[in-house]
Structure formats: C-alpha cells, structure tokens
Amino acid sequence: MFYNNALDSQELMQRIANDLIDSYDEELELEIEDREVDDIGAPTAADKLARQQYFKELFRLQGELVKLQDWVQHSREKVVILFEGRDAAGKGGVIKRITQRLNPRVARVAALPAPNDRERTQWYFQRYVAHLPAAGEIVLFDRSWYNRAGVERVMGFCSDDEYEEFFRTVPEFEKMLVRSGIRLVKYWFSITDEEQHLRFLGRIHDPLKQWKLSPMDLESRVRWEAYTKAKETMLERTHIPEAPWWVVQAVDKKKARLNCIAHLLAQMPYQEVPHPAVVLPDRVRNPEYLRQPVPASMYVPEVY
Template structure:
C-alpha cells in the first residue's frame, strides 16, 4: 500500500541544513565509498544480480553529478547509465513502460536511470505532455509494474534529490554564466522556476501513490552536493546485500625475448601534433 509523503503541496520549507563536509574529508570518504562500489560491482557480476537505481528530482538538484561519482570507477560493461531522450512518434504509441523495459539489466548488470518512467508523474504532467487519463493510468500501473520487476528478482532503488527554490535558481545562474555548463540548461529547465508549486504538488502526489513498502522512495537532501553524494552512495551500499568477492590472484608474466620482428619507421604513421610540448616551450 502506498504511503503518504507527509508534505504539503507547494511548500518551500526545508529541513535544517547539515554542516558541509570539508573538502579533504569529502574526497577521502568518497574514494572509500567508490572502492566499496567496485567491490559491490564484483558481487553483482559473480552472483548474477540485476540492480536498477533511479535518480529523480528537480532540475539542477545534483542527480547527474552523483551519477558520475557512482559510475566513475565501475566497469561500463557492467554499469550502464541510461538517459533516454524524448519518445519518438512510434514510442508514443507503445505501452508507456515499454521503452524502459529494453534497458533493464540482464544478470550481472547495474543500470543507473538518469530520470526514468517517473517523467510521466513530473514533467509530463506539469507541462501537459500527457493526458489526464494517461497520467491516472500511470499512477495505477506503476506500483504493479515495479512489483513485477521486484518479484522477478530485480533490486530496485529509487532516490529523489530534493533542493530548495533558492539553491536551484543559484545553480541555474551558475550554469548560465559558465560556458562549460550551459549545455545543462534548457528553456524547460528555466520554466520550472515559474512552475515551482506545480512541480511540488506533482512530486507529493507521486510519492503518495508510488512510495510503497515494496518499492520505497528515499529522499536525498541535496542542498549541499558533497553531502548528497556521500549520503546517497552510502545508503545504496548499505541497502544492497553485497559481500566482498575474492578475486583471483593475477601476476604479470615475464616478457619473452623478441623474435626479430622489425617494426616500420615511426615516420610512416600519422601522429597527433605535440600540443603538450607547446605549453612548456
């Protein structure tokens, strides 16, 4: 049975902000957690576990940066990041969950969903990209769909990154003024400022219908990115029943004597210009 989110639609109140972790402490703890993620990855591979992690939240809430830290040292053949574009005309005629099913993990795989089927509960509802009937059907079907995934053995973790209106706007302004981050900003992102309360109500309604004992939501307070990343990764590691896996001992073999093969002169190959040398000239 779904649980109430316990919040009031449209509210902008925030829990008391925790103290920011010093950078040196953050980097040390992040590296430790990433080491555990590598060990968890080996357990997933050996046991044939299928793990799906959903990252949802407001625009600029820090989902992408956290996904980068989760996947930084993982094998891309085992851990895949899925960020689907807008559906095609053909996909619009399919069962709503159908295009997400293609990206679910096989045995020994991890899938990180940078946004997910919950687009329908958020942006599609607020921006009018789906009909009221489609939205209501989604709300009815989602707990059933997720129960089927879990019943089939998939480990499903759902994280909502929560950020205040002021911090969101600050991050938008930072992106707008930074050429390296401008690609992260779209007109639809900016429109979320004027629709803050609509998105708040959509999020609260989503939690009320889809936060279940079988498939719960976990809220990540993301006002501070360092804290959010550490808290989310620590929770993921603590919620998955992984165990360290003993890896086979490897040794580097002795290089054998050459057999007399003569390689062609380096000059016959096309080499990239030595740009690095120009920096120290």
C-alpha cells in the same frame, strides 16, 4: 526575485562565484587518481580540511562500489537505481561519482531522450524495459518512467487518463520487476527553491555549463509550485513496500553524493568476492620480430 531585498548584487555575484568554484571542483574530482589529497589547496585551512575529508570518504565509498560491482557480477544480481529530482538537483553529479571507477559493461547509465512519434504509440513502459539489466548488471536511470508523474504532468504532455493509468500501473510494474529478481532502489534529490535559483544563475554565468539550461529548465522555474504538487502526489502514490522512495537532501552537493552512495551500499547485501592473486606474465620476445616504424605524418602534433 530572491535577491532584490535580501542580498545586494555584490553578495549575489560572490555566491554565484562560489558555486562556480564548486562546479570546477567536481571536474577536478573526476581527474584525481591519487588517493593522497593532502596537497590540494583551498581558500582556508577549514575548507582544505573539509575537502580532504570529502575526497578521502569519496574514494573509500568508491572502493566499496567496486566490491559491489564484483558481487553483482559474481552472484549475477540485477540492480536498477532510479534518480529523480528537480532540474539542477545534482542527480548527474552523484551518477558520475558512482560510475566513475566501475566497468561500463557492468554499470551503465540510461538517460532516455523525449519519446519519438513511434514510441509515443507504445505501451508507456516499453522503451524503459529495453534498458533493464540482465544478470550481473547495474543500470542507473538518470530520470525514468516517473517522467510521466513529473514533467509530462506539469507541462501537459500527457492526458488526465494517461496520468491516472500511470499511477494504476506503476506499482504493479515495479512489483513485477522485484519479483523477477531485480533489486530496485528509487532516489528523489530534494533542493530548495532558492538553491535551484542559485544553480541556474551559476549555469547562466558559466559558458561550460550553459548547454545544461534548456527551455524546459527555465519553464520549471515558472512552474515551481506545480512541480512540487506533482512530486508530492508521486511520492504518496508510488511509495510501496516493494520499491520505496528515498529522499536525498541535496542542497549541499558533496554531502548529498556521499549520503546517497553510502545509503545505496547499505541496501545491497554485497560481500567482497575473493580473487586469485594477479601475476603479470613475462613478455615473450621473439628475436625475429621487427617493429615497423610509424610515419611521422601519423603522429598527433605535440602542442603541449
């Protein structure tokens, strides 16, 4: 354990508490619609200023993501973004911020569960192909076909032959995607051993996030070094010019989100698509129309 010598229990609990506060900030972000964030409180003036700057930059980048979405629709582009990394590395957080303001019919998330018995007999990439975008769509994979290079390898869910076949196939598979017109971007979210340990402790102490801790997550702590070796092999053997890997330093979750979104935008030659001015038409009022009353029993009780 990291904190037996370096930190006493009080200091450890304070760090866990700080991490929980940060996680609640994440949920607050998802509710804030007002671009004016000057009234958001924080423990210190410096913290308040940092949060204000973060929110403002996040909203600015999300405005650019809306422009990217319009460009993808208008130009009928096809975009695939892969998010990989250790458990609790922050992949889900950045995916939420990317899709938060976008049309779910244009930008959708693919988070596939473990393959079922039938899928295990298919060509390995088959179930992922079904989620690839059509023209005018963006697909964000919350974990992807690289499961075979990571969790399946470390946990023994694939054979050595299947593992090697994956590495023989995946470069050609991704080259095919790119040649077909798909823009493919691959991100690896990098956190330290200590940071993952702290985030797992935070989840244990947060009843709203305990569901995120699976037996597989806990086992990943035991096999940290095996996952490190698997990651190094994966990056070495699948970092190709047509689809390079990009590593996001993710110990600071807020900075990681902003850096990832800014980098993603820089990978796309998008332009603002002009739209005609929107004019709200007058409502047509028919004197013969009578609105029928709704029975009181159908209303949701106003508890709040």
